[in-house]
Amino acid sequence: MSQQNRILILFAHPALEKSRINHWLIKAVRDIDSVTIRDLYEHYPNFHIDVKVEQELLLAHDIIVFQHPFYWYSSPAILKEWQDLVLEHGFAYGHDGTFLRGKKILSAITTGGSKQAYCRQGHNYFTVRELLAPFEQTAHLCGMDYLPPFVIHNTHQLQDSEQVSKYADLYRRAIVLLCNNQIEWEQLPQHAYLNHYLESVNIALESSLHVQ
Amino acid sequence: MSNENFFFQAFIYLAAAVITVPVSKRLGLGSVLGYLIAGVIIGPYGLRLVGQEGQDVMSFAEFGVVMLLFLVGLQLQPDLLWRMRGSIVGLGGLQMVANVILLSGLGIALGLSWKVALAIALILPLSSTAIGVQALTERGLMKTFGGESAFSVLLFQAIAVIPILALLPLLAASPSAANQAASAGSGLAGWQQTLLVISTVSGIVAGGRFLMRPVFRFIAATRLREIFTATALLLVVGVTLAMQAVGLSPALGTFVAGVVLAESEYRHELMSTVEPFQSLLLGLFFLSVGASINFNLILAQPLLIAGLIVGISVLKSGVLLGLGKVFGLDTNQSILFAFALVQGDEFAFVLASFAAQSKVFSENVAGILIAVVALSMLLSPLFMIAYDRLLQPRFTSSRDRGEADTIDDNENAVIIAGFGRFGQIVGRLLLANGYPITVLEHNPAQIDLLRRFGWKVFYGDASRIDLLYAAGATQAKLLVIAIDDSEQILEIVDLARKHFPQIKILARATDRRHAYELIRRGVDVMQRETFGSALEMGVEALKLLGVRSYKAHRAGQMFKHHDEIAMQEMATLDDGDDALLMARSRQLTEELEQILQSDEREITHEVDRAWDIFAQQRDTH
Numbered sequence: 091m092s093q094q095n096r097i098l099i100l101f102a103h104p105a106l107e108k109s110r111i112n113h114w115l116i117k118a119v120r121d122i123d124s125v126t127i128r129d130l131y132e133h134y135p136n137f138h139i140d141v142k143v144e145q146e147l148l149l150a151h152d153i154i155v156f157q158h159p160f161y162w163y164s165s166p167a168i169l170k171e172w173q174d175l176v177l178e179h180g181f182a183y184g185h186d187g188t189f190l191r192g193k194k195i196l197s198a199i200t201t202g203g204s205k206q207a208y209c210r211q212g213h214n215y216f217t218v219r220e221l222l223a224p225f226e227q228t229a230h231l232c233g234m235d236y237l238p239p240f241v242i243h244n245t246h247q248l249q250d251s252e253q254v255s256k257y258a259d260l261y262r263r264a265i266v267l268l269c270n271n272q273i274e275w276e277q278l279p280q281h282a283y284l285n286h287y288l289e290s291v292n293i294a295l296e297s298s299l300h301v302q
Numbered sequence: 303m304s305n306e307n308f309f310f311q312a313f314i315y316l317a318a319a320v321i322t323v324p325v326s327k328r329l330g331l332g333s334v335l336g337y338l339i340a341g342v343i344i345g346p347y348g349l350r351l352v353g354q355e356g357q358d359v360m361s362f363a364e365f366g367v368v369m370l371l372f373l374v375g376l377q378l379q380p381d382l383l384w385r386m387r388g389s390i391v392g393l394g395g396l397q398m399v400a401n402v403i404l405l406s407g408l409g410i411a412l413g414l415s416w417k418v419a420l421a422i423a424l425i426l427p428l429s430s431t432a433i434g435v436q437a438l439t440e441r442g443l444m445k446t447f448g449g450e451s452a453f454s455v456l457l458f459q460a461i462a463v464i465p466i467l468a469l470l471p472l473l474a475a476s477p478s479a480a481n482q483a484a485s486a487g488s489g490l491a492g493w494q495q496t497l498l499v500i501s502t503v504s505g506i507v508a509g510g511r512f513l514m515r516p517v518f519r520f521i522a523a524t525r526l527r528e529i530f531t532a533t534a535l536l537l538v539v540g541v542t543l544a545m546q547a548v549g550l551s552p553a554l555g556t557f558v559a560g561v562v563l564a565e566s567e568y569r570h571e572l573m574s575t576v577e578p579f580q581s582l583l584l585g586l587f588f589l590s591v592g593a594s595i596n597f598n599l600i601l602a603q604p605l606l607i608a609g610l611i612v613g614i615s616v617l618k619s620g621v622l623l624g625l626g627k628v629f630g631l632d633t634n635q636s637i638l639f640a641f642a643l644v645q646g647d648e649f650a651f652v653l654a655s656f657a658a659q660s661k662v663f664s665e666n667v668a669g670i671l672i673a674v675v676a677l678s679m680l681l682s683p684l685f686m687i688a689y690d691r692l693l694q695p696r697f698t699s700s701r702d703r704g705e706a707d708t709i710d711d712n713e714n715a716v717i718i719a720g721f722g723r724f725g726q727i728v729g730r731l732l733l734a735n736g737y738p739i740t741v742l743e744h745n746p747a748q749i750d751l752l753r754r755f756g757w758k759v760f761y762g763d764a765s766r767i768d769l770l771y772a773a774g775a776t777q778a779k780l781l782v783i784a785i786d787d788s789e790q791i792l793e794i795v796d797l798a799r800k801h802f803p804q805i806k807i808l809a810r811a812t813d814r815r816h817a818y819e820l821i822r823r824g825v826d827v828m829q830r831e832t833f834g835s836a837l838e839m840g841v842e843a844l845k846l847l848g849v850r851s852y853k854a855h856r857a858g859q860m861f862k863h864h865d866e867i868a869m870q871e872m873a874t875l876d877d878g879d880d881a882l883l884m885a886r887s888r889q890l891t892e893e894l895e896q897i898l899q900s901d902e903r904e905i906t907h908e909v910d911r912a913w914d915i916f917a918q919q920r921d922t923h
Contacts, residue, residue, distance in 0.1 A: 104852055135855030
C-alpha cells in the first residue's frame with residue numbers, strides 16, 4: 091500500500107438542518123483519520139473568511155473535496171466567496187502562485203434532478219460535467235488535477251434510509267480509496283463521474299471498508 | 303475716566319460697530335473695512351464723538367492683536383510650524399530684505415538721509431497681522447498655499463519687530479538720545495537682557511507644556527465655566543505682562559503660548575473661550591485706527607501721501623508677487639499672497655512713535671507714516687474685494703481645493719462628541735481605517751486616561767455651539783454624538799442641524815423612546831447603544847442551543863431588520879398615546895415571532911423558503 095493522502099472536505103450547505111442527504115454523507119466520512127471536514131457556513135456565518143487559515147489548510151492536504159448541494163448549477167454562495175478570497179494571485183495562480191500545484195480536487199455534489207435531466211434532451215440541457223466547467227478550469231489554472239465528480243442525483247426522490255445509506259457507503263468508499271491512494275488514477279479520465287469508476291472497479295476490498 | 307463717561311464711550315464704540323459692520327459686510331466690503339469706516343465716522347474728523355482718549359483706547363485694543371496671535375498659535379501645532387519653517391524664514395526674510403533695500407534706496411534717491419531712509423524702510427514693509435489673518439479667515443483661504451505663505455511672512459514680521467525696536471535708536475541723529483531710549487526699557491546690559499529674554503520664552507514654553515495642563519484640568523473639574531474663561535484670560539494677560547517686562551512683543555509671547563497649548567486637550571475650549579474677546583477687541587482696535595487717522599495732515603499734503611500709498615503698495619505687492627513666483631506659487635495664489643499683505647502694520651504705529659521719541663526723525667514724519675499706514679489699512683480690504691470679484695473667478699478653484707485639503711491637518715472630517723465606551727469603538731474603527739478624528743470629551747479624568755494611551759482628545763462640552771465651531775464643524779463631514787446624556791444628545795442634534803446643515807449626524811440612542819425622538823429629528827444614522835451587542839449575544843445563545851451558526855446569524859439579521867422597520871413605524875405614531883403604542887408594539891412582536899418560527903407554523907416567508915428542498919420538490923413535481 092502506498093502512502094496516505096490527506097483529504098480536506100470543504101463542505102458548503104446553508105441549511106444543513108433541512109438536508110436529506112448531505113447530512114448523512116458527512117456523517118459517513120467524519121471518523122476517517124486523514125480527513126478534515128471544514129464546514130464553511132458554520133465557520134463563517136457572516137462570510138468573513140479567514141484567508142490565511144484556509145490557505146494553510148490547503149497546504150496541509152493532498153486532495154481537496156468541494157462537497158455541496160448543486161444550487162443553480164453551481165455551489166452555494168459561500169464556496170464562491172471562498173474561491174474568490176482564498177485562491178489568491180501569488181498563492182494559487184500567477185507566476186509565483188504554485189502552492190497548490192499537483193494537488194487533486196474533487197467535486198462531490200448532490201442534486202434533485204435526475205441524470206436524464208442533465209443532457210441535451212433533458213430540461214437542464216447541459217450535462218453536469220459541462221456545468222462544472224468553472225470548477226474544472228479553476229483547478230487547471232491552479233495546476234491541480236480535477237477528478238471526475240462524485241454525483242448523487244434524484245435527491246428529491248430519496249424516500250427511505252436504505253437508499254440514503256447506500257449513497258453514504260459509496261461516498262465513504264470513494265473517500266477511503268482516495269485516502270489510501272488505491273485509485274488507478276490513469277483510468278479516471280475515462281469516466282464522466284467518479285461513481286462510474288467505483289462501480290467498475292473490483293469490489294474485492296468492500297468487506298474491509300464496510301461501514302460499521 | 304468717570305463711570306458715566308466710560309459707559310458713554312462704550313456705547314459710542316459699540317453702536318458704531320453694530321451699525322456699520324453689518325452694513326459693510328452686506329455690501330461685501332468685509333468687517334475690517336466696516337470697523338475702520340466706523341472709526342472714521344466717530345473720530346475727530348467725523349462726528350467728533352471720540353477724541354483724545356482714542357490713543358488710550360488703541361493701546362488697550364492692541365490687546366486684541368495679542369489675543370489674535372494666541373488663537374493663531376492655538377491653531378498651529380508645533381509640527382505644522384516646523385514644516386513651515388522654510389517659508390517663514392525664506393519668504394518672510396526675503397520679503398523684509400528686498401523691501402528694506404528697495405525702500406531705503408528709494409528714500410536716499412529722494413534726498414533723505416540714509417538713517418531716516420532706513421528707519422522708514424524698516425517700518426513700512428510690515429503688514430498687518432490682524433487685517434491679513436482676518437481677511438483670509440473670513441474667506442476660508444487661510445489654509446490655501448497663498449494663505450499659508452502670507453501667514454509665514456506675518457509670523458516672520460512679528461519676530462522681526464524685536465530687532466527693529468533694538469535697531470531704531472541706533473539710527474538716531476544724536477547718539478545720546480538713542481542711548482536714552484534704548485536703555486529706557488531696562489537698566490540691564492546686553493547679555494543680561496538676552497538671558498532674560500531666553501528664560502522668559504522658555505518659561506512660557508515649559509509653563510504651557512507642564513504647568514498649564516494640570517491647572518486647566520483642575521479648573522475644568524470644577525465645571526465652572528466662568529472660572530475657565532478667567533483662567534484663559536489670565537494666561538494671556540500674564541504672558542503679555544511677562545513679555546512686556548522683558549521688552550518683547552506680547553503678541554509673539556502669546557503666539558508661542560498658543561502653539562505650546564495647541565497640543566493640549568484644551569485647545570478647542572480655549573479657542574472658543576478667547577475668541578469672542580479677541581474679535582471684540584480687534585474690532586475696537588480697527589475702530590481706533592479709523593479714529594486716529596489725521597485728516598488735517600492728509601489734506602495738507604495730499605499728493606505726498608497718495609504718492610506714498612500708491613508707491614508702497616506697488617512696491618510691496620511687486621516684491622510679494624516676485625517671491626510667490628520664486629517659491630512656486632501659481633498665479634492665483636501669488637496674487638492672493640500679495641494682496642493679503644499689501645496693508646501697513648499696527649506695529650508701524652508703535653515703531654513710528656518710538657522712532658520719533660528716539661529722534662530718528664521728526665514728529666511730522668511719524669505723523670505722515672502713521673497716516674499712510676492707516677490709510678493703507680483702510681484701502682486693503684479693497685484689494686481683497688478686487689481679488690474676490692475680479693481675479694479669483696478667473697482661476698479654476700478645483701485645484702486650490704485639492705491643495706487646501708492636503709495642507710489642512712488641523713481639523714478633521716469626523717467629530718466625535720463623547721469618547722466613553724461607545725465613542726471609542728466608533729473612533730478606533732475610523733482611525734484604524736485611516737480617517738483622522740477630532741474627539742471632544744467633557745470629563746477631565748477620562749481625557750487624562752485617554753491621553754496617557756496616546757489618544758488625541760480635547761476637553762469641552764459638545765452641546766456648546768461655539769466649541770463645535772472651534773472643532774471645525776463647519777467643514778466636517780460627520781458628527782458622531784456618542785455622549786451618554788440622552789437630553790444633551792437631542793440638544794446637540796438640534797444645534798448641529800441648525801448651524802451645520804452640511805454635516806451628517808450619527809447619534810447614539812439610549813433607549814427606545816430616545817430612538818424615536820432621534821428618528822423624528824431625522825438624524826442620518828441612529829444606533830441604540832446596547833442593541834448591537836445584545837443581538838450578537840442572542841445569536842451566540844442560539845448557537846449554543848444547537849442552532850447552526852449560519853442560521854443563527856440570519857435569524858439575528860432578520861430580527862434586526864424587522865426591529866428597525868418597527869422602530870421607524872413606531873416613531874411616527876403619536877408619542878403621547880401610550881395605549882396605541884403598546885398595542886402596536888405587541889402586534890409587531892407577534893409578527894416577528896411568527897416569521898421566526900415559520901418552519902413549525904408553515905407560514906412561508908421569503909427568507910425561510912430559501913434552500914427548502916421540499917418547496918423545490920413541490921415545484922418540480
